[in-house]
Amino acid sequence: MSSMPATPVGPFQEANAMSHPNPSKVILITGASSGIGEATARRLAGLGHRILIGARRTERLQALAEELRAAGGQVDHRALDVADAADFQAFADHAAERFGPVDVLVNNAGVMPLSPLSAGKLDEWNRMIDVNLRGVLHGIAAVLPGMEARGRGHVVNVASIGAHVVVPTGAVYCATKYAVWAIGEGLRQESRVVRATTVSPGVVETELADHISDPAARAAMTEFRRIALNADAIARAIAYAIEQPDDVDVNEIIVRPLAGTGA
Structure with missing residues (x-):
């Protein structure tokens, strides 16, 4: 994996979890087989939360879940295709059966095959729309009714600096992330009981860029x-x-590297 190693679960984190004033929450994390999703699973498990991690690469999910459980974390895993609404609902239902009602959804799954519009890469554009945009909506649809009924919940959408700045070769990717920002803002305005957070990372060492097929991009x-x-x-x-x-x-x-300007 190209992502830099995240801080593992350890005694210090376990001590923090025991002394932390907030109770353990049931948290769904998508795109958890690498990068930001993996790092988030490690950190939240170390803080004592009950985590269900999902992605398509189940062998990585299983290895991560086993590692975190060995360190004392409450973690389960399940294959997930966020572009499939029924599969996302089954993912949320599995978490409820395993740990209890879902408190937090971290919509992190995303793809970033950058290319100029002139390249006409329709398949890649549609994949970004399916994962980056429809995947977020499928997650919200799966958990929002239960959160509203219980009077509490939290949806965290991972967007990008691309939700704020458009760059050459990034038109479609940035469009999906603008949409993620808009969805989060809409949820914030519509709900009085469900918290809505949009996290927009600048450039991060993940595997997203490994799937760019356009040589110049x-x-x-x-x-x-x-x-x-x-x-x-x-x-x-x-x-x-x-x-x-x-x-x-x-x-x-918005989280950017200190040395970056537009990054």
Whole structure:
């Protein structure tokens, strides 16, 4: 994996979890087989939360879940295709059966095959729409009714700096992330009981760029990522938002590398 190692669960984190004023929450994390999702699973499990991790690469999920359980975490895993609404509902239902009602959804799964519009890569554009946009909506549809009925809950959507800045080769990707931002803002305005947080990472060392098929876009991203953040920087931001008191809604967090300008 290309993502830099995240901070493992250890005695210090376990001690923090025991002394933390917020109770353990049931948390869904999508795209958890690498990168930001993996780092977030490690951090939240270390803080004592009950975690269900999902992705399509089940062998990585299983290895991560076993590692975190061996360190004392309450973690389960299940294969998940976020582009399939029924599969996402089954994922949420599995968490409820395993740990109890879902308190937090971390919509993290995403793809980023950058290319210029002139390349006409329709399959890649549609895949970004399916995963980055429909996947977020499928997750919200799966958990929002239960959260509203219980009078509490939290949806954390991982967008991107691309939700705020459009760059060449990133038009479609940025469009999906603008949409993720809009969905989170809409949820914030519509619900009086469900917290909504959008986390927009700058450049992060993850596997997203490994699937760029356009040579020029891939070369540009390689240069862009020379100042990349560790994925745990984003995991810490997500944990911060989750652990605020129930009457505090951290609506948006942008996390950039200090050395970056537009990154």
